Amino acid sequence: xxxxxxxxxxxxxxxxFVWYFARNLDWNEVTENLRKxxxxxxxxxxxxxxxxxFLRSIxxxxxxxxxxxxxxxxxxxxxxxxxxxxxxxxRAGEILRPMxxxxxxxxxxxxxxxxxxxxxxxxxxxxxxxxFSISLIWFQTRAGHEAEYAYIRLVGNLMALGAVSFIVFxxxxxWRSEPLINWFAAVTDRKFIPKRVRRLGLGLMxxxxxxxxxxxxxxxxxxxxxxxxxxxxxIALPTWLVLMAFGLxxxxxxxxxxxxxxxxxxxxxxxxxxxxxxxAATAGSLILxxxxxxxxxxxxxxxxxxYFAPAGGHFRFILSVPR
Numbered sequence: 001x002x003x004x005x006x007x008x009x010x011x012x013x014x015x016x017f018v019w020y021f022a023r024n025l026d027w028n029e030v031t032e033n034l035r036k037x038x039x040x041x042x043x044x045x046x047x048x049x050x051x052x053x054f055l056r057s058i059x060x061x062x063x064x065x066x067x068x069x070x071x072x073x074x075x076x077x078x079x080x081x082x083x084x085x086x087x088x089x090x091r092a093g094e095i096l097r098p099m100x101x102x103x104x105x106x107x108x109x110x111x112x113x114x115x116x117x118x119x120x121x122x123x124x125x126x127x128x129x130x131x132f133s134i135s136l137i138w139f140q141t142r143a144g145h146e147a148e149y150a151y152i153r154l155v156g157n158l159m160a161l162g163a164v165s166f167i168v169f170x171x172x173x174x175w176r177s178e179p180l181i182n183w184f185a186a187v188t189d190r191k192f193i194p195k196r197v198r199r200l201g202l203g204l205m206x207x208x209x210x211x212x213x214x215x216x217x218x219x220x221x222x223x224x225x226x227x228x229x230x231x232x233x234x235i236a237l238p239t240w241l242v243l244m245a246f247g248l249x250x251x252x253x254x255x256x257x258x259x260x261x262x263x264x265x266x267x268x269x270x271x272x273x274x275x276x277x278x279x280a281a282t283a284g285s286l287i288l289x290x291x292x293x294x295x296x297x298x299x300x301x302x303x304x305x306x307y308f309a310p311a312g313g314h315f316r317f318i319l320s321v322p323r
Contacts, residue, residue, distance in 0.1 A: 017276025
């Protein structure tokens with residue numbers, strides 16, 4: 001019953017975002033804008049997004065290296081499964097990745113996948129904030145949108161503070177994990193604490209400490225950072241290509257701003273890959289850049305498909321290939 005109510009709430013939230021996005025739009029003009037989009041730019045954007053899935057897989061392999069050996073094929077398959085699930089059911093689909101990978105590769109425990117995905121998110125957040133902050137340096141505020149820009153800048157600064165604080169916590173834990181684990185073991189060695197809960201907590205702390213070796217190994221930090229920067233460039237460039245497909249007079253720096261706002265919208269856990277929330281956030285960022293409402297709506301619809309839909313095609317192909 002509780003799960004049903006939660007899902008109903010997400011459906012209603014999606015409907016609210018879709019209504020907010022679609023209200024007062026001239027859908028004839030939106031449709032006409034969609035027809036005028038340059039298909040070659042869109043195909044190029046989708047191809048680079050596919051490259052991004054591959055880059056995610058290589059980075060994941062680097063993160064898993066201290067825990068267990070892995071192969072890129074299984075990681076790529078799991079990555080596309082995860083994005084397909086997000087596209088269908090929203091952020092709840094994230095749980096599929098740590099469940100799917102151990103089924104493909106028995107050497108990898110679900111807890112290994114969970115921990116490395118967590119570290120992956122830290123690098124993603126730090127990289128996205130860096131890209132977003134750089135775009136704000138050269139961002140030209142359009143007349144009439146000064147208040148919105150000030151709010152976005154505030155949110156960006158708060159995100160930066162949160163990301164830095166979390167990274168500092170992980171660094172401290174990676175350096176002092178042994179005494180912290182010993183302290184947890186002593187504190188939880190009580191009769192009223194179930195042994196299973198204690199073992200689970202200790203296991204997760206030990207695996208997190210092992211996974212965070214990447215934070216103290218200069219070589220692994222270099223490679224994870226390199227693949228993360230390459231990954232976000234493989235998202236920023238398709239974003240720019242989509243803007244170019246609609247003939248919008250925007251720069252690559254503008255596309256990074258759009259990517260940052262769209263990524264924030266994609267965090268909303270509504271079904272359909274943050275449907276409604278993603279569209280409203282993307283369209284809102286374009287309106288701040290001086291783009292008309294109908295143009296912004298058309299771009300946000302296509303951007304959503306370019307970001308998420310290619311994973312579904314890869315997923316179906318991978319399932320059809322015999323192992």
